[in-house]
Amino acid sequence: MHFTVGVIGLGLIGGSMALDLKRRGFANKVLGVENDSVAAQAAQTIGLVDEVVSYEDCVARADIVVVAVPVGTAVKMVPDILDRFAAGGHAPSGAFARTGSQSDAEEGVCPSVAKEQIVIDVCSTKEQICNATKYHPLRKQFVSTHPMAGTEYSGPWAAQPGLFDGRACIFANAEESAPKAVKVIEELYGVLNMRPIYMNAASHDVHTAYVSHISHVTSFALALTVLDKEKDEKHIFDLASGGFSSTVRLAKSNADMWVPILTQNHDNVLHVMDTYIEKMQQFREAVANYDEARIRELIQEANRIKKIIR
Amino acid sequence: MHFTVGVIGLGLIGGSMALDLKRRGFANKVLGVENDSVAAQAAQTIGLVDEVVSYEDCVARADIVVVAVPVGTAVKMVPDILDRFAAGGHAPSGAFARTGSQSDAEEGVCPSVAKEQIVIDVCSTKEQICNATKYHPLRKQFVSTHPMAGTEYSGPWAAQPGLFDGRACIFANAEESAPKAVKVIEELYGVLNMRPIYMNAASHDVHTAYVSHISHVTSFALALTVLDKEKDEKHIFDLASGGFSSTVRLAKSNADMWVPILTQNHDNVLHVMDTYIEKMQQFREAVANYDEARIRELIQEANRIKKIIR
Numbered sequence: 001m002h003f004t005v006g007v008i009g010l011g012l013i014g015g016s017m018a019l020d021l022k023r024r025g026f027a028n029k030v031l032g033v034e035n036d037s038v039a040a041q042a043a044q045t046i047g048l049v050d051e052v053v054s055y056e057d058c059v060a061r062a063d064i065v066v067v068a069v070p071v072g073t074a075v076k077m078v079p080d081i082l083d084r085f086a087a088g089g090h091a092p093s094g095a096f097a098r099t100g101s102q103s104d105a106e107e108g109v110c111p112s113v114a115k116e117q118i119v120i121d122v123c124s125t126k127e128q129i130c131n132a133t134k135y136h137p138l139r140k141q142f143v144s145t146h147p148m149a150g151t152e153y154s155g156p157w158a159a160q161p162g163l164f165d166g167r168a169c170i171f172a173n174a175e176e177s178a179p180k181a182v183k184v185i186e187e188l189y190g191v192l193n194m195r196p197i198y199m200n201a202a203s204h205d206v207h208t209a210y211v212s213h214i215s216h217v218t219s220f221a222l223a224l225t226v227l228d229k230e231k232d233e234k235h236i237f238d239l240a241s242g243g244f245s246s247t248v249r250l251a252k253s254n255a256d257m258w259v260p261i262l263t264q265n266h267d268n269v270l271h272v273m274d275t276y277i278e279k280m281q282q283f284r285e286a287v288a289n290y291d292e293a294r295i296r297e298l299i300q301e302a303n304r305i306k307k308i309i310r
Numbered sequence: 311m312h313f314t315v316g317v318i319g320l321g322l323i324g325g326s327m328a329l330d331l332k333r334r335g336f337a338n339k340v341l342g343v344e345n346d347s348v349a350a351q352a353a354q355t356i357g358l359v360d361e362v363v364s365y366e367d368c369v370a371r372a373d374i375v376v377v378a379v380p381v382g383t384a385v386k387m388v389p390d391i392l393d394r395f396a397a398g399g400h401a402p403s404g405a406f407a408r409t410g411s412q413s414d415a416e417e418g419v420c421p422s423v424a425k426e427q428i429v430i431d432v433c434s435t436k437e438q439i440c441n442a443t444k445y446h447p448l449r450k451q452f453v454s455t456h457p458m459a460g461t462e463y464s465g466p467w468a469a470q471p472g473l474f475d476g477r478a479c480i481f482a483n484a485e486e487s488a489p490k491a492v493k494v495i496e497e498l499y500g501v502l503n504m505r506p507i508y509m510n511a512a513s514h515d516v517h518t519a520y521v522s523h524i525s526h527v528t529s530f531a532l533a534l535t536v537l538d539k540e541k542d543e544k545h546i547f548d549l550a551s552g553g554f555s556s557t558v559r560l561a562k563s564n565a566d567m568w569v570p571i572l573t574q575n576h577d578n579v580l581h582v583m584d585t586y587i588e589k590m591q592q593f594r595e596a597v598a599n600y601d602e603a604r605i606r607e608l609i610q611e612a613n614r615i616k617k618i619i620r
Contacts (some may be wrong), residue, residue, distance in 0.1 A: 223612035302533035
């Protein structure tokens with residue numbers, strides 16, 4: 001392999017990816033782009049990337065560009081990167097030639113200028129970014145993915161080796177990408193030990209609203225509730241058991257990342273929130289009425305999650 | 311020390327307590343009481359207790375009786391145990407004589423029959439159990455505690471060494487117990503490496519509604535929401551990230567334990583649920599209106615939990 005990988009956004013996801021792609025030999029060089037100068041300095045000091053470069057430089061030099069910025073920015077950045085690919089300027093590192101076949105044109109990678117470059121995004125919502133690139137002439141050089149891993153921390157300081165091991169990675173609308181490009185990115189995630197799952201972008205956004213986005217909203221609401229009422233922070237600190245800590249953990253998540261996710265996945269998130277509020281109301285009614293049978297019923301229904309999660 | 315400790319209810323809490331009190335030398339003998347015959351057999355096979363005995367036998371023989379049953383049962387059981395203490399029948403094991411002073415009467419432990427026995431409960435709500443025992447003639451031999459530790463699993467199989475290490479243990483209305491009895495129970499929790507916190511029962515129930523009970527309700531509601539919508543369980547399994555798993559973890563909790571907690575702490579829980587639903591509605595409105603500034607504000611407010619939890 002030995003690709004030159006350019007990572008734009010050296011936060012938790014971009015940074016962790018940079019780390020393992022280099023350590024595990026997928027990348028022989030990792031270029032990093034980071035707007036925040038403190039974070040950029042840190043990423044270099046920690047050793048996440050070989051070089052911090054400009055956006056233009058990264059897009060020009062990398063075989064694979066990984067867009068790891070908040071999804072609001074990514075939606076504009078990916079088409080721009082494809083434009084830059086089209087405008088040429090890439091000096092191929094030769095990595096593709098070593099692993100791929102010679103029949104790029106047949107397999108659908110744009111055979112003209114910058115023929116071998118690939119851009120991927122790693123964002124948590126997929127429909128808008130897929131829509132924004134759908135009719136781009138170089139759409140086939142874009143692979144839209146969502147590696148489902150993370151922690152509640154952010155920034156290059158939060159990057160960690162092995163973050164992705166054993167988790168699922170969604171490939172959204174993979175049929176819109178060149179098969180060869182998909183294959184390369186499958187290899188990339190294979191090196192990160194991720195299980196690929198193929199899904200259309202719309203389904204992805206429905207499912208993640210349920211199994212990821214709503215969890216964040218419920219945690220934010222929990223933190224707000226407790227902070228609102230427990231003026232004495234010492235009590236929260238003293239009394240918080242493991243249960244509370246794990247339920248509220250996601251409330252530490254970063255606004256820059258979550259504001260665009262919640263607005264981009266607006267319809268699905270709203271729908272799930274409404275269902276959730278309805279369930280809370282049912283629970284509230286049962287408690288208000290001291291209806292032990294109904295509370296038991298709701299708890300036992302909820303307990304079914306045991307069969308699915310671990 | 312070398313007390314004979316009787317544990318009634320060999321589940322997660324009772325079983326873990328039995329395990330460490332014996333291993334760490336606080337108890338030279340642990341008697342266990344367990345209604346469920348399979349659980350009783352398991353507790354003996356696993357080695358949680360030295361002997362499984364009858365309730366009557368346990369109350370008669372133990373220096374310290376630990377009531378580790380759901381709080382609905384405990385509210386009736388603790389007064390009954392105090393009645394049995396009053397009726398006599400305890401053959402002191404001599405453990406108190408070795409560690410305590412001779413002046414039991416001065417220090418307030420009932421000096422008559424069964425003079426040295428102590429009963430404690432370990433339940434998650436404190437007001438009802440303290441009210442139910444308030445005027446009992448042997449109230450001073452009861453110490454009401456809440457060791458704030460646990461997992462979402464239940465039964466003797468869930469018991470584990472070290473479960474309590476480093477966590478907080480509430481002593482509720484400790485002034486209603488004999489100082490000597492409190493001292494012995496402080497030693498017991500000291501052996502379990504717990505930090506004692508003293509609080510009146512009513513405050514305890516308010517605070518735990520915020521930092522524990524609501525977390526369980528929000529997890530139950532989350533599980534119900536996801537199970538309701540994601541008919542295809544394979545998707546939940548595939549897509550559930552670490553975030554969802556940790557947020558929904560408490561939804562595995564046992565109905566036998568949680569139904570009485572939610573009804574006993576009815577007023578506080580209802581109040582917190584109403585605040586929580588209000589916060590969810592605020593969040594819903596912000597998302598519905600694509601109000602990015604407001605979503606950001608709510609998230610950043612929620613982020614303050616970072617300063618308190620780890």
